[in-house]
Amino acid sequence: MTTRLGPPRPTEPALADQVFTGLAKMGIALRSQAWDTWGPQELTPTQGAILAVLARRGEAVRPGAIARELAVTAPTVSDSVKVLAAKGLLQVRRAADDSRARAITLTDRGRRAARQTRELPEAMAQAAAALNLDEQAALLKALMTMIRELQVTGKLPAARMCVTCRFFRPNAHPGKPMPHHCDFVDAAFGDRALRLDCPEHERAELAAMDQAWEEFREAPLSRGRADLTPEAASATSGRSPRGGRRATNR
Amino acid sequence: MTTRLGPPRPTEPALADQVFTGLAKMGIALRSQAWDTWGPQELTPTQGAILAVLARRGEAVRPGAIARELAVTAPTVSDSVKVLAAKGLLQVRRAADDSRARAITLTDRGRRAARQTRELPEAMAQAAAALNLDEQAALLKALMTMIRELQVTGKLPAARMCVTCRFFRPNAHPGKPMPHHCDFVDAAFGDRALRLDCPEHERAELAAMDQAWEEFREAPLSRGRADLTPEAASATSGRSPRGGRRATNR
DNA sequence: TACAATACTTAGGAGTCCTAACTATATTGT
DNA sequence: ACAATATAGTTAGGACTCCTAAGTATTGTA
Numbered sequence: 001m002t003t004r005l006g007p008p009r010p011t012e013p014a015l016a017d018q019v020f021t022g023l024a025k026m027g028i029a030l031r032s033q034a035w036d037t038w039g040p041q042e043l044t045p046t047q048g049a050i051l052a053v054l055a056r057r058g059e060a061v062r063p064g065a066i067a068r069e070l071a072v073t074a075p076t077v078s079d080s081v082k083v084l085a086a087k088g089l090l091q092v093r094r095a096a097d098d099s100r101a102r103a104i105t106l107t108d109r110g111r112r113a114a115r116q117t118r119e120l121p122e123a124m125a126q127a128a129a130a131l132n133l134d135e136q137a138a139l140l141k142a143l144m145t146m147i148r149e150l151q152v153t154g155k156l157p158a159a160r161m162c163v164t165c166r167f168f169r170p171n172a173h174p175g176k177p178m179p180h181h182c183d184f185v186d187a188a189f190g191d192r193a194l195r196l197d198c199p200e201h202e203r204a205e206l207a208a209m210d211q212a213w214e215e216f217r218e219a220p221l222s223r224g225r226a227d228l229t230p231e232a233a234s235a236t237s238g239r240s241p242r243g244g245r246r247a248t249n250r
Numbered sequence: 251m252t253t254r255l256g257p258p259r260p261t262e263p264a265l266a267d268q269v270f271t272g273l274a275k276m277g278i279a280l281r282s283q284a285w286d287t288w289g290p291q292e293l294t295p296t297q298g299a300i301l302a303v304l305a306r307r308g309e310a311v312r313p314g315a316i317a318r319e320l321a322v323t324a325p326t327v328s329d330s331v332k333v334l335a336a337k338g339l340l341q342v343r344r345a346a347d348d349s350r351a352r353a354i355t356l357t358d359r360g361r362r363a364a365r366q367t368r369e370l371p372e373a374m375a376q377a378a379a380a381l382n383l384d385e386q387a388a389l390l391k392a393l394m395t396m397i398r399e400l401q402v403t404g405k406l407p408a409a410r411m412c413v414t415c416r417f418f419r420p421n422a423h424p425g426k427p428m429p430h431h432c433d434f435v436d437a438a439f440g441d442r443a444l445r446l447d448c449p450e451h452e453r454a455e456l457a458a459m460d461q462a463w464e465e466f467r468e469a470p471l472s473r474g475r476a477d478l479t480p481e482a483a484s485a486t487s488g489r490s491p492r493g494g495r496r497a498t499n500r
Numbered sequence: 501t502a503c504a505a506t507a508c509t510t511a512g513g514a515g516t517c518c519t520a521a522c523t524a525t526a527t528t529g530t
Numbered sequence: 531a532c533a534a535t536a537t538a539g540t541t542a543g544g545a546c547t548c549c550t551a552a553g554t555a556t557t558g559t560a
Contacts, residue, residue: 014443015386016378020370021446022393027277029397029406032321035518044517044546064507071282076548078509083546100507100556120270123405128266130399131392136265139392142385143272147279149380155373156279193264196271285549294515294548314538326517328540333515350525350538 033121041113046070046080048117051106054090055114056197060103062095068157089113134223137191141221144196148213160201162194163216164209167202170216179222190222283371291363296320296330298367301356304340305364306447310353312345318407339363387441388471394446398463410451412444413466414459417452420466429472440472 034045043051053066067077081104084090089110095101106114120128128136148163150156162168162180172181178188184200195201204212284295293301303316317327331354334340339360345351356364370378378386398413400406412418412430422431428438434450445451454462 015383015390016375017370018444018446019378019386019390019393020374022390022397023273023276023374024280025397025406025409025446026273026393027280028321029400030274030277033405039518046547062507063509071278072547073549074508075510075550079547082509095507098507098557100554102508120267123400123403124270124273125266126403127396127399127405128269130395133265135392135395136269138388140265140269140272142381142389142392143269143276145380145385146377147272147275149377150279150373153373153376155283155377156275159275194268195264196268196275289549296516312538313540322516323518324539325519325541329516332540345538348526348538350523352539 033123037116037121043113047084050080050084051089051110051114052117054104054106055111055117060105062101063104071156133192138221140194140196141191144194158203159196160198161196162198163213164203165198165201166204166208167200168212170212171219177222179219283373287366287371293363297334300330300334301339301360301364302367304354304356305361305367310355312351313354321406383442390444390446391441391471394444408453409446410448411446412448413463414453415448415451416454416458417450418462420462421469427472429469
């Protein structure tokens with residue numbers, strides 16, 4: 001075995017290690033902040049997380065879906081749901097379509113308790129504010145990349161993010177400040193408006209997803225205006241995709 | 251109340267929200283990966299985390315320090331330490347300097363169990379590999395920024411990172427590929443070699459820290475070679491800082 | 501119509517993590 | 531010196547998390 005020419009590829013393991021350490025520290029911060037967020041209501045972080053899932057979805061959710069989303073086992077969800085039901089924050093019924101399954105919905109009290117889900121915890125908002133918008137967009141893109149990788153390898157369940165959505169057309173307007181296009185609302189948007197948890201998400205087919213990913217990866221980070229604000233997007237909720245160029249999904 | 255002139259400052263709350271969601275998802279991934287990592291040894295993530303702290307420090311650590319590092323309460327650490335001691339993975343003695351305090355050290359078996367701490371979990375390594383080195387460096391810098399902010403506001407304990415170290419001279423060589431300088435090893439290095447958890451870290455004074463932070467923030471992200479690899483740095487462990495320009499610490 | 505797969509729950513048990521209360525030392529003020 | 535206070539930890543008590551293993555229904559399939 002002869003040594004090949006070229007640089008010895010240092011691999012730079014230290015860098016990935018430091019990134020891991022950083023993410024781990026953020027994880028610790030998030031967990032402790034979750035106690036601060038939910039503790040005053042006598043809820044644990046897990047209970048809060050379940051309420052958050054229900055609030056985000058806004059419709060009945062099955063225990064299995066929650067388990068996948070939080071990456072815990074079904075019995076754990078069963079436990080916590082029981083506790084939350086006892087506290088009167090949610091209701092469990094039989095699912096209409098499949099009577100093995102359950103349909104969990106928030107009660108009014110549950111909805112009230114989950115409200116703070118909608119607002120970013122103070123500490124985190126402040127931490128994010130230490131980054132300018134371009135840096136935040138770059139961070140988001142990096143996180144999306146890692147999350148996608150974790151999904152592809154089955155370490156994390158599918159997130160409702162642009163890069164796996166059939167309405168997403170990355171870099172459809174190359175060079176423009178808002179290079180991407182969302183076929184659902186038929187509007188252009190930039191990297192600052194990318195979603196990781198979009199209510200309108202519909203899973204694209206695998207081939208299309210991979211191709212979109214390639215295009216997305218190659219596009220330079222867009223700066224400046226982002227558009228497609230949550231107001232703009234949620235205004236379309238419940239409506240069907242607008243006309244214009246529709247996603248063909250094939 | 252009249253409306254002021256100027257743009258309505260969109261605040262772009264969606265972006266910070268998505269970043270938060272992304273970090274939360276990474277937190278979930280990290281927790282579930284921790285079960286995968288430690289489960290085979292019949293250890294929980296918390297026990298693994300404690301072993302990891304001890305292994306990283308390499309010397310006796312007090313329960314209080316562990317509690318701060320993991321952002322849990324003292325009783326929680328007391329509990330877990332008891333379990334780990336029962337499993338024969340660590341020892342608890344009186345601290346030499348303060349007999350109220352305890353000194354926790356790993357046993358040989360504990361050191362062996364903690365070994366996998368040193369290597370990045372496979373899934374995470376793969377996820378990080380989806381980013382090129384410049385992107386990883388940018389991600390690391392963004393995480394450092396947020397972590398620093400969380401520390402400043404007391405939401406997170408002080409990490410042993412360059413930007414709070416008295417040996418760190420950010421952007422000492424402006425425009426060079428390795429703009430920063432570490433006075434401990436008296437060597438230049440780039441953003442790719444920044445540390446978040448450096449064994450040689452010594453806390454700088456507040457004024458110096460703030461000034462260094464400003465300089466660091468203003469410096470553009472360095473690309474290319476990083477140097478100051480873990481080997482280079484750890485080779486100096488146990489030694490005193492080398493000559494050259496010493497940090498004055500004032 | 502059996503057989504296998506799916507969606508959950510129950511059982512059992514270790515461990516996490518909290519608050520409150522307590523013990524033992526160290527530090528401080530007078 | 532010596533009480534008063536602060537600090538480092540532990541113990542007590544209890545709710546909850548989270549796992550594996552072992553069920554129970556129901557649905558899908560050959």
